[in-house]
Structure formats: structure tokens, C-alpha cells
Ligand code: PEP
């Protein structure tokens with residue numbers, strides 16, 4: 001892959017990128033992003049935000065624009081959803097991670113988002129990548145469900161080439177012949193990506209498995225694989241979720257998961273002090 005000469009690839013100095021969002025240094029501190037699949041109402045979003053914050057989340061996720069398989073499924077609240085996220089941020093202080101699906105929306109969605117998410121279905125939407133690349137917001141770039149590491153890194157490159165160095169990769173499962181799980185969470189991509197790129201990489205075990213019972217163990221496995229964080233779906237009343245209800249952690253489950261994940265990460269940091277040595281990182285503002 002070295003012959004590709006991508007900016008996303010590591011240099012000889014082996015430094016890794018750190019992206020600062022609020023108090024969290026993504027790529028150095030372990031980041032936990034949690035929240036509903038979609039913003040459904042002010043009540044749902046704010047209660048969920050408060051619950052995940054109390055349980056130890058660093059950031060709130062929630063889609064206002066939803067890329068749905070069916071055109072008849074709930075498509076998100078759009079601008080109204082973004083305003084609800086703004087309110088949730090004001091109430092909890094949690095930075096907002098939200099998806100942008102249309103290149104025409106990238107610049108103004110920045111007014112509400114602390115991190116712009118590009119979803120798996122849009123990983124190779126090159127016009128969208130160029131537009132988010134023109135913003136100054138960090139971009140959470142999900143791996144496309146059929147893409148190789150090289151294709152994924154080329155998509156990150158589209159963003160970097162526009163002048164935005166703040167790309168966070170996110171493994172969210174790929175399509176395989178397995179049907180028991182929603183996708184096959186490819187955790188080997190975490191150390192593989194870290195061998196070749198300096199960009200941070202986090203894991204989404206919610207879309208990666210689609211099964212509540214599998215999210216906690218795969219979150220722990222993500223930590224053990226060396227991921228820089230996780231993004232998980234949580235809802236204050238999962239049975240009422242309009243989107244992805246089968247993978248929504250209730251506040252109790254999320255609290256338990258966050259506690260276990262943090263303690264495993266601490267263990268890992270003690271185990272491998274050199275790896276987490278701050279001098280190995282480049283700080284980005
Ligand atoms: C999401 O995070 O809500 C989402 C739609 O994820 P993905 O793009 O990974 O399917």
C-alpha cells in the first residue's frame with residue numbers, strides 16, 4: 001500500500017494523529033460515543049443524552065438525516081432534529097456526532113455538528129467526501145460494507161486532499177455470507193489500519209452485529225484490538241425506537257458496558273505503556 005503515496009499513510013516517524021473534540025483527544029484518549037440511531041423527539045433525545053452522559057459517554061450520536069434502505073421508512077427529522085441535538089448539547093455539554101448524507105448540506109450541518117458522520121452507504125460518495133473535506137469539522141468516516149482497507153483509505157484521502165486533516169475511521173461491519181449477525185464486525189481491520197495509517201480508528205459494534213447481546217462482548221474485543229473508541233446506539237426506551245430498536249442499549253446496559261470498557265482500556269494502557277506514550281502523537285487543534 002506504500003506505493004499509493006497517500007497522506008493517510010504513516011510516515012517513517014510512526015506518529016499518529018490526535019483530533020481534539022471538546023476535552024477528548026481522539027486517538028489518544030479512549031472515546032465513547034453513544035446515543036440513539038435517530039433523533040425522534042426532543043424528549044427522547046434529551047433524556048437519552050442525559051442518561052448516556054451520566055453513564056460515562058464522551059459524545060452524543062444521533063441522526064437527523066437517516067440513510068434508510070426503504071424510502072418509506074422514517075427518514076429523520078432533518079433541520080428540526082439538528083435543533084434538538086443543539087438543545088441536547090446545551091443541556092449536557094456533550095459534543096454532537098451526526099450524519100450528513102447530501103453534499104449540499106455539509107457546510108450548514110457544521111453549525112450543529114462537532115463531528116460530521118459519513119455513513120457506510122456513502123463512503124464512496126466522492127462529492128460528499130469533497131464537501132466535508134472543505135469544512136473544518138472532524139469527519140467520522142464509516143467503512144463501506146463491501147470495501148477493502150485500501151478503498152477506505154482512498155476515501156479518507158479525498159477528505160484530506162481538500163485540506164481537512166481530521167478524519168476518524170470507523171469499522172461498522174462488512175457483508176459476508178453470515179446471516180445470524182446484521183454484519184460481520186471485522187476487528188482485524190483495527191490493527192491492520194493502525195499498521196498503515198496514522199488516523200484514529202473506532203468501532204461500531206451496534207451496526208457491526210445488530211444484536212444487543214453481542215454489543216458488550218464486541219465492545220470489549222474492540223478495546224482489546226486497540227481501537228481508539230467505540231460508537232454505540234442507546235435509547236432511553238428501546239422498545240419505542242423508530243430505527244434500529246433491536247440494537248439499542250437501554251441506559252442500564254450502556255452504563256455497564258461503559259464501565260467495563262473503561263476498565264479494560266485502563267488495563268491495556270498499563271500493559272503497554274509505550275504504545276500510549278503521548279510523545280508518539282501529533283496534536284491537532
Ligand atoms: C448509523 O450510524 O446510524 C448508520 C446508519 O450507520 P452505518 O452507516 O454504519 O450503517
Ligand code: MN
Pocket residue numbers: 037038207233243244
Ligand atoms: Mn442505526
